[in-house]
Amino acid sequence: MDSNYFTDVYEVVKLVPKGRWASYGAIAHYLGAKGGARMVGWAMNSAHCDDSVPAHRVLNRNGELTGQHHFKPPGKMQKLLEKEGLKIVNDRVTNASESFWDPSAELM
């Protein structure tokens, strides 16, 4: 529980608006760039057990569904994103720059 870092990541991910997506680096930067994007991904890895954390809204900086294989079943991530209004093509979000959500910019 000392790793409050994960909790921070969960909070930010939960704050991601529906139909938008945030990048690991953006969240990491919002948290103070602690450890960088990798730690965010690692936090999600621990969060995968928590359905309250819409990890499917967290993609890499390219808007690619990098963690699909970690979902159950694989592809659920893409389905959820498409259901929220995002267009996924080739495991990648189209109009990514338009649906991109930056916590440090939107939440300030």
Next chain:
DNA sequence: GACATGACGATTT
């Protein structure tokens, strides 16, 4: 305690 790995990012070649 050290080595290897990981849902990434940025920089350099």
Next chain:
DNA sequence: GAAATCGCCATGT
């Protein structure tokens, strides 16, 4: 412009 490499730090072995 694309590919390759290093860096970030925490977790697992």
